[in-house]
Structures are given as C-alpha cells and as structure tokens.
Amino acid sequence: MIHCNSLVIIPNGSIADMMNVIVSARVLCEYHKIHLLVIWEHDDYTYQDFFYDPLRIVHKNFLSGKNYVYNPEIDPSTLLKHVQFTQDSETYLVLETRQEIVDTSIPFRQYITQRHIIYTTLIHEHVSGVVVGQMGLYDIPDHFVPEFCDEIQQKDSNTTKMQDVSFGIENNEYTDYLKLLVCSKAKVLVCSGQVTDRLAVYVSNIFMIPLLCLETESFRDIPTVTAKSSSYPKPYEYICNPIPLHMITDNVTL
Numbered sequence: 001m002i003h004c005n006s007l008v009i010i011p012n013g014s015i016a017d018m019m020n021v022i023v024s025a026r027v028l029c030e031y032h033k034i035h036l037l038v039i040w041e042h043d044d045y046t047y048q049d050f051f052y053d054p055l056r057i058v059h060k061n062f063l064s065g066k067n068y069v070y071n072p073e074i075d076p077s078t079l080l081k082h083v084q085f086t087q088d089s090e091t092y093l094v095l096e097t098r099q100e101i102v103d104t105s106i107p108f109r110q111y112i113t114q115r116h117i118i119y120t121t122l123i124h125e126h127v128s129g130v131v132v133g134q135m136g137l138y139d140i141p142d143h144f145v146p147e148f149c150d151e152i153q154q155k156d157s158n159t160t161k162m163q164d165v166s167f168g169i170e171n172n173e174y175t176d177y178l179k180l181l182v183c184s185k186a187k188v189l190v191c192s193g194q195v196t197d198r199l200a201v202y203v204s205n206i207f208m209i210p211l212l213c214l215e216t217e218s219f220r221d222i223p224t225v226t227a228k229s230s231s232y233p234k235p236y237e238y239i240c241n242p243i244p245l246h247m248i249t250d251n252v253t254l
Contacts, residue, residue, distance in 0.1 A: 001082060001083070001084050002069055002082055002083045002084070002091070002093070003083075003084050003085075003086050003088070003089040003091060004034075004069065004083055004084075004085055004086075004089055004091045004092060004093040005034060005035070005085065005086060005087055005088070005089040005090065005091065005092075006034055006035040006036070006037065006092045006093070007025060007028065007029055007034055007035070007036050007037070007092070007093050007095065008036075008037045008038070008039060008058070008062075008063065008068070008092050008093065008094045008095070009021060009022065009025045009036070009037075009038055009039070009094075009095050009096070009097075009101070010038075010039045010041065010094065010095070010096035010097075011038070011040070011096075011097070011098065012041075012096065012097060012098040013098030014173045014176070014177075015042065015045065015050070015173050015174065015176075015177040016173070016176065016177055016180055016199070016202050017098045017099075018040070018042065018098075019050075019119075019177075020099075020100050020202070020206070021097055021098065021099070021100060021101060022038060022055070023100075023115055023118050023119050023122075023206070024100040024101040024102070024115060025038075025095070025101050026118050027103075027106065027111055027114045027115050027118065028080075028101055028103045028106065030114065031103070031105075031106050031110075031114075032085040033085075034085050035056075036055070036056065037056050037057075037058045037062070037092075038055060038056065038057050038058070039057075039058060039059065039060055039062075040057050044174075045174060048128065049128060049130065049131075050127070050128055050131055050177070051122050051126045051127060051128060052126050052127075052128055053122060053125075053126040063092065063094065066090075066092060067090055067091040067092065068091060068092040068093070068094050069083075069091060069092070069093050069094065070094035070096070072096045076095045076097050076099075076101050076102075077101070077102045077103070077104065079093075079095070080101075080103050080104075080105075081104070112208070115206070116206070116207065116208050119206050119207065120184075120207070123181060123184060127181075131178065131181065134178050135178060135181060135182055138165055138182055140182060140185050143187055144160070144183075144185055144186045144187060145159045145160070145186060145187055145188050145189075145190060146159065146160050146161075146162055146165070146182075146183050146186050146189060146190070146200075147159040147160065147161050147162065147190040147191075147192055148162050148189070148190070148191045148192070148196075148197035148199065148200040149161060149162075149191070149192045159190060162179060162183075162197070162199070162200075165179055165182065176199055179199060180199055180202055180203055180206075183199075183200075183203040183207075183209075184203060184206075184207045184209075186203070186209055187209070188209060188210050188211075188212065189203060189204055189209055189210065189211040189212070190211075190212050191211065191212065196211075
C-alpha cells in the first residue's frame with residue numbers, strides 16, 4: 001500500500017476534459033481531507049482565464065526534490081486502489097489523465113452530488129469577468145432547451161440549435177466550453193442527431209440536466225448513468241446521466 005498526503009493532478013485533453021478532471025479531483029480530496037495541487041499545461045489558456053478561485057496551480061518543478069508517486073501507464077482508478085491517504089506521509093500522488101478520476105471508495109451517489117455542487121459553485125461564484133462577458137453575448141431564452149444535431153434542421157419554437165449559438169469569436173474549444181457553460185442553464189437537452197453530441201453529454205453529466213438522445217454508443221467512454229425510458233416518445237428513447245437520485249441504488253458504480 002502506498003501512503004500519500006496530497007494529490008497533484010496533470011489534466012489533459014480539451015478544456016472541458018481538463019475541468020472535469022479537476023472537479024473530480026476536488027471531490028476526491030474533499031472526501032479524503034487532503035490537499036490538491038494542479039499542474040495546468042494548456043497551450044493557449046490558463047485556468048484563470050475561466051475561474052478565479054483558491055485552486056493551487058503549480059509548475060512541474062514543484063515536485064523537484066520531493067517524494068512522489070507517478071506512473072502515467074497505470075489507470076488512475078487502478079492506482080488509487082493501492083493508495084492510502086494519510087497526514088503522516090510526505091509523499092505526493094501525481095495523476096495525469098483526461099478522464100474523470102474515479103475513486104471507487106467514494107459512494108456513487110455522493111460523488112455525482114458533490115461534483116455537481118463544486119461545478120455549480122464555480123460558475124455562480126468564481127467565473128472570470130471575461131467569460132461572463134462572452135456568455136452575455138448570447139441571450140438565453142426562457143425555458144432554454146438547446147438541441148444538438150448533426151445537420152441544420154428546421155427550428156422548433158422551443159429549441160435553439162447549438163449551431164446557432166455564437167459568441168462572436170472563432171469557433172474552437174474555448175467556444176465549445178462557453179457553450180457548455182451556457183447550456184448549464186438549460187431545462188433539458190435534446191440530441192436529435194444519429195450520434196450523441198459529446199458536449200451535450202458533458203453538460204448533462206456535470207450539471208445533472210436530463211439529456212434525451214437517439215442512442216448511447218458515442219458516450220460509452222464517459223462515466224455516466226443511462227436509462228431507457230418509456231416517458232418520452234421515440235426517437236428520444238434514452239436519458240443520459242443523470243436519472244433521479246432516488247432511482248440510483250447504492251450498488252450502482254461508475
């Protein structure tokens with residue numbers, strides 16, 4: 001068993017991926033009452049471009065001369081099974097990943113609830129002024145129901161096609177992340193395309209908004225709960241994470 005007293009994460013992937021890693025790591029650290037440090041290595045954006053909160057950002061040279069455990073070849077969830085967090089240790093656990101960090105010792109219900117609370121707090125209390133200004137360029141309608149589709153379709157009166165959401169800046173992963181934040185205000189998400197939109201899955205997964213979709217194949221690599229529902233007409237047969245908490249039993253795992 002490896003004894004560690006702090007967690008250092010190196011999130012990879014897109015901005016949305018990196019933020020998911022950070023939020024999942026925060027759940028882990030709060031649960032085990034340990035310190036969290038983040039090595040943010042995005043080429044174009046800093047963490048403070050999005051949020052101003054007390055998250056401790058360090059550089060890789062922070063680990064120089066310190067005791068740490070780091071093996072990027074081992075899946076973080078597997079490595080965590082061999083780690084015990086204790087204040088008596090002087091060893092850092094370093095995890096590098098683009099997937100949410102899943103600690104199976106944390107009850108599933110507690111994990112998804114705390115993840116939602118942390119992300120919602122970030123948006124309500126710590127969003128940078130620049131992001132607030134960019135989001136303000138899009139007028140969110142009442143009963144916001146964004147639709148993610150593979151091709152331009154005739155607009156329904158109660159949905160907004162995500163292709164039409166524009167922030168007046170170049171379309172890139174920064175724009176995608178702004179769309180994710182905007183969609184956090186939605187009542188329900190709709191995927192009418194043949195392939196479930198990954199951004200829609202992120203929004204549903206993080207902000208606990210029901211996602212009605214055609215099929216589930218495209219998000220099997222994302223920790224999620226999926227239920228086939230008879231409450232909605234075809235073709236929207238599936239509800240992606242989340243389903244109501246009272247329907248989740250304690251033996252459900254990620």
